[in-house]
Amino acid sequence: MTFTHDVIVIGAGAAGLTAAGGCALFGLEVALIEGHKMGGECLNNGCVPSKALITAAKRAAVARDGKRFGITLCAPQVDWAGVHGHIHQAIANIEHHDSVETFEEMGCDVFRGWARITGKHTVEVDGRQLRAPRIVIATGSAPFVPPIDGLDSVPYLTNENLFDIDVLPGHLVIVGGGVIGMEMAQSFRRLGSEVTVIEPGEPMGRDDPDSVAVVVDAMTAEGVRFIKGKAARVEGGEGRVSVHTDGGDTVTGTHLLIAVGRSARVNGFGAQEIGIETGANGFTTDARRRTSIRSIYAIGDCREGPRLTHVSGYEGSNVALEIVTGLPTKVDFSALPWCTYTEPEVAQIGLTEVDARKQHGDAITVVREEFSENERAVAEASTLGHMKMILKGKKVLGVSIVGKNAGELLLPFTQTITGKSSTFALGSAIISYPTRSEISKAAAFSAWEPTVFGSLPRKYAALVSKLRRMMN
Known part of the structure; x- marks a missing residue:
């Protein structure tokens, strides 16, 4: 040929x-x-437009919390046309790369x-x-569009047309509590929409439950409503869509977003x-x-x-x-990271505690550090969240983080999980102060603390001290 x-x-x-x-x-x-x-999904109706929307929504949230740090801000006035323009400008600014x-x-x-x-x-x-x-x-x-009775007869949104709507939803009903559903739920709520999330299981089910609980509580406090159940039937038309769940709940909104996977x-x-x-x-x-x-x-x-x-x-x-x-390559997902860009963010790399216990039982240990003990977080008055490091012996199996900019803290663990670095090296690193990344050093040091300050090192220190006294 x-x-x-x-x-x-x-x-x-x-x-x-x-x-x-x-x-x-x-x-x-x-x-x-x-x-x-x-550019495909990420550029046109995935990562780029969603993160642009999240950024606009954060601005509204900051302005809405108008009195903090001794600074008074005006309440936000959301111009959906301006938000829409920001989203599509972000796409336009990046698309030349692709x-x-x-x-x-x-x-x-x-x-x-x-x-x-x-x-x-x-x-x-x-x-x-x-x-x-x-x-x-x-x-x-x-x-993925699930087989919900009546869905084909009502207008609905997916991520492929969500960023092209010309009005801000009055009440956005979201079927699905995964990454897309949760990010969009918080964002549209912050921009002024009523938001209801319908999810038959636990939101963000692949993530650490302790991390997810922090986010669900934060979003509930902001006014997002969660209904546990499966969407069984929908009815309505333009501007008024009702979702009936298998648990007997009915939610009526102006817009319906289907976000149940790919x-x-x-x-x-x-x-x-x-x-x-x-x-x-x-x-x-x-x-x-x-x-x-x-x-x-x-x-x-x-x-x-x-x-x-x-x-x-x-x-x-x-x-x-x-x-x-011409040489074979293989994928290795042992240190696979992912992040959900809610506020606080939820970041994961490697195994969650649940998955680690399924695989290794009581052989694992969990080191937990709170952002309330991180001095940068305290200075920023943004202490919500924590880090969990999952270990088997001294080997890191996974890390779960929930907190501000949690995704930015995953990088060193791509090295420790794959064995290209170690928790000992991370725990002894010099890290700029004050930074949120100090929580990574704190967790790594905690993993070694029983060894470093164990009985053998203490006996050695006592011997050195005794010899020094005798020599002087």
């Missing part, structure tokens, strides 16, 4: 762009195919159209046949037709992210596994390195 390229990448989101750009920068001939918007021009400058051939995989080395786009030794599928995911985009690309296997929610891959057809990789949200932008970038880098060097 005569190849047109060294690699064909389908999808220009975080995963696909990283893989395509990495290969192109090494001089490979890369075909990058995108049928919708360059543009066709940028990737053409890197050396990619960019094709704007819908791809169809026709063989283990061939892809068709707009009637043109492309051929390469390796194909990378990075088609992402879409909002579905991998696996259909419509010809993948199943040529025999690529899929699982419950995405393409099935091995640790190298190869599909059942070994010349074809699947990375990012379209394969089974964690759905996070930084995971997509990580997998894109791994696959690019494997294609460029």
